[in-house]
Amino acid sequence: MPDTTPPPLDSAQVAHLASLARIALTADEIEKLTGELGVIIESIAKVSEVATPDVPATSHPIPLSNVFRPDVPGATLTVEQALSGAPERDGDRFKVSAILGEEQ
Amino acid sequence: MSGHGAVSGDSLISLSASVLAERLHSGELSSVEVTQAHLDRIAEVDGDIHAFLHVSADALKTAAEVDGARRLGAKLSPLAGVPVAIKDVLCTQDMPSTAGSRILEGWIPPYDATVVAKLRKARLIPLGKTNMDEFAMGSSTEHSAFGPTHNPWDLERIPGGSGGGSAAAVAAFEAPLALGSDTGGSIRQPAAVTGTVGMKPTYGGVSRYGAIALASSLDQVGPVTRTVLDAALLHDVIGGHDEHDSTSLTDAWPSFADAARAGAASGSLTGVRVGVVKELGGEGFQAGVSARFAEALDLMASAGAEIVEVSAPSFRYAIAAYYLILPAEASSNLAKFDSVRFGLRVNPPGGGTVEDVMAATREVGFGPEVKRRIILGTYALSAGYYDAYYGSAQKVRTLIQRDFDSAFSRADVLVSPAAPTTAFKLGEKLEDPLAMYLNDVTTIPANLAGVPGMGLPMGLAPEDGLPTGIQIMAPAHEDARIYTVGATLEALLEQSWGRTLISQAPGHPSMPLPDERAARLEGGTR
Numbered sequence A: 001m002p003d004t005t006p007p008p009l010d011s012a013q014v015a016h017l018a019s020l021a022r023i024a025l026t027a028d029e030i031e032k033l034t035g036e037l038g039v040i041i042e043s044i045a046k047v048s049e050v051a052t053p054d055v056p057a058t059s060h061p062i063p064l065s066n067v068f069r070p071d072v073p074g075a076t077l078t079v080e081q082a083l084s085g086a087p088e089r090d091g092d093r094f095k096v097s098a099i100l101g102e103e104q
Numbered sequence B: 001m002s003g004h005g006a007v008s009g010d011s012l013i014s015l016s017a018s019v020l021a022e023r024l025h026s027g028e029l030s031s032v033e034v035t036q037a038h039l040d041r042i043a044e045v046d047g048d049i050h051a052f053l054h055v056s057a058d059a060l061k062t063a064a065e066v067d068g069a070r071r072l073g074a075k076l077s078p079l080a081g082v083p084v085a086i087k088d089v090l091c092t093q094d095m096p097s098t099a100g101s102r103i104l105e106g107w108i109p110p111y112d113a114t115v116v117a118k119l120r121k122a123r124l125i126p127l128g129k130t131n132m133d134e135f136a137m138g139s140s141t142e143h144s145a146f147g148p149t150h151n152p153w154d155l156e157r158i159p160g161g162s163g164g165g166s167a168a169a170v171a172a173f174e175a176p177l178a179l180g181s182d183t184g185g186s187i188r189q190p191a192a193v194t195g196t197v198g199m200k201p202t203y204g205g206v207s208r209y210g211a212i213a214l215a216s217s218l219d220q221v222g223p224v225t226r227t228v229l230d231a232a233l234l235h236d237v238i239g240g241h242d243e244h245d246s247t248s249l250t251d252a253w254p255s256f257a258d259a260a261r262a263g264a265a266s267g268s269l270t271g272v273r274v275g276v277v278k279e280l281g282g283e284g285f286q287a288g289v290s291a292r293f294a295e296a297l298d299l300m301a302s303a304g305a306e307i308v309e310v311s312a313p314s315f316r317y318a319i320a321a322y323y324l325i326l327p328a329e330a331s332s333n334l335a336k337f338d339s340v341r342f343g344l345r346v347n348p349p350g351g352g353t354v355e356d357v358m359a360a361t362r363e364v365g366f367g368p369e370v371k372r373r374i375i376l377g378t379y380a381l382s383a384g385y386y387d388a389y390y391g392s393a394q395k396v397r398t399l400i401q402r403d404f405d406s407a408f409s410r411a412d413v414l415v416s417p418a419a420p421t422t423a424f425k426l427g428e429k430l431e432d433p434l435a436m437y438l439n440d441v442t443t444i445p446a447n448l449a450g451v452p453g454m455g456l457p458m459g460l461a462p463e464d465g466l467p468t469g470i471q472i473m474a475p476a477h478e479d480a481r482i483y484t485v486g487a488t489l490e491a492l493l494e495q496s497w498g499r500t501l502i503s504q505a506p507g508h509p510s511m512p513l514p515d516e517r518a519a520r521l522e523g524g525t526r
Helices: A011-020 A027-044 A079-083 B017-026 B031-049 B059-071 B114-121 B164-171 B188-194 B228-238 B256-266 B287-302 B313-336 B354-365 B368-380 B387-410 B433-440 B444-449 B479-497 B515-522
Strands: B052-055 B083-087 B125-130 B177-181 B197-200 B221-225 B273-277 B306-310 B413-417 B453-460 B467-473
Touching: A011 A027, A011 B368, A027 B313, A027 B368, A027 B433, B017 B031, B017 B228, B031 B052, B031 B059, B031 B083, B031 B125, B052 B164, B059 B125, B083 B114, B083 B164, B114 B125, B114 B177, B114 B228, B125 B164, B164 B177, B164 B188, B164 B221, B177 B228, B188 B197, B188 B453, B188 B467, B197 B228, B197 B479, B221 B228, B228 B256, B228 B453, B228 B479, B256 B479, B273 B287, B273 B387, B287 B306, B287 B413, B287 B453, B287 B467, B287 B479, B306 B387, B313 B368, B313 B387, B313 B433, B313 B444, B368 B387, B387 B413, B387 B444, B413 B479, B453 B479, B467 B479
Parallel strands: B083 B125, B083 B177, B273 B306, B273 B413
Antiparallel strands: B052 B125, B177 B221, B197 B221, B197 B453, B413 B467, B453 B467
């Protein structure tokens, strides 16, 4: 495990993270979050103090393996049910805006 | 609070679910009467409490059907006809399911969560959906997009969170039973601060199919009630394997109600080793909480328990690990709210690509705490930081599991206060996310290790007269042990008080709304 403490968070980084997370934060929100997250990250960074290389990682408290079901068709939602909460539909399909922008 | 007089035993809504169930079975009461009494109570007090986001329009109809079936001699489950409130994180195909978020406002899922389907099959009466911190992120219910829930003990205080709505609903006698979900304490901490009982089962003990996911390696659904026996009865209904949830355990669970009844009947803790976790007490804990906890330990010792101190040094890192693992998993789970298939869609001015629409929707649809945690999770998973943060947090999780293993080699159950303080004031910690996160110091370790834990009342803090709670934890799969020990402790405590804790609540049905409370409401507190 590299013993490198990541550099403090800055607002450009928060803006980048927001774009990765697809949240159109305002400039004010980015500024406020940069400060708040800085304090939080400083506090939680202490996990690396005890996370020595000999300790294995745990992703799941009670791991189960090979959870399969028989590969046979079961009940599914109808088209109407699946579309019942859609913000916009076009016949039997979900309707969305263009996937690519003009410059793409 | 002692000046408020005795409990009115005649009031339907003050009865526990187990007593209601007996009277329904004997025919002394009808489900319609019981359901109507709770709907009336909701109409009377929920303007003050705001425990509910939605009240079912079908409750009386469903109750009449159960009464009809009973008249025809149908064999009904123990809790048939008893009303139940449902946390809004659970999908209900006949009621909106918002998880407290604007992004799901008005959304009616096309299917029921498995636990909801089990309630219906056992013929309980869904009363409505309860308020919660948005996507279960919070310890106060103040992060609900639809306004906070108020603690029935003091309307200016928080009911805990994220399941403050479910806890407040049972504490205010709006429902005898409720369902909650617990990712880092969202069932147990609200129980502690509202004088109620809340159980987080063993991870995988109760299906999460149809529970809107926060952090999938931590989330667990469980009962929220006023008595240990009621929690056990509800757990018996919702527990068990579900093929729709790949993390669902295949254990053959014993009857938790039998375990609770045995505990209450025995009155003895002889031979039970009770481990006191050194790291979950002391500095940072309110004096009255520590005092009541010490008294509870004395009471258990006098009933024959062997009290042992255990140390779990890695618990000091639990909050830090939790606030890396939870945001990481949440940032992934909440990616599904993309404005395409369901929920809110906001078109940015001048239009844009589907990504622009998604970003505009999530900006409007998510509240500040959800944004904070998604960004934090995205950061924790970033290339370059992954090992230092998320990887380290997963290692801490291993250390915490080892501490539990070691502690459970010396003790049958572990105990701690269920929350470090009594209910704090609404708004007190809203602008300080880190202070808010520290509320879960006692409850988070159980989620990280997947072990079951219960919060139950242990008395009122002398300094503020507000409820305190004790947490009882057991090894994974040993939920029944918690019900047995919990029911014994509950009986011992109530003997020592000469009454139940909840009967001292100012909002108890035998009490009128206190004048000062009414005045405060008129003053525009909410």
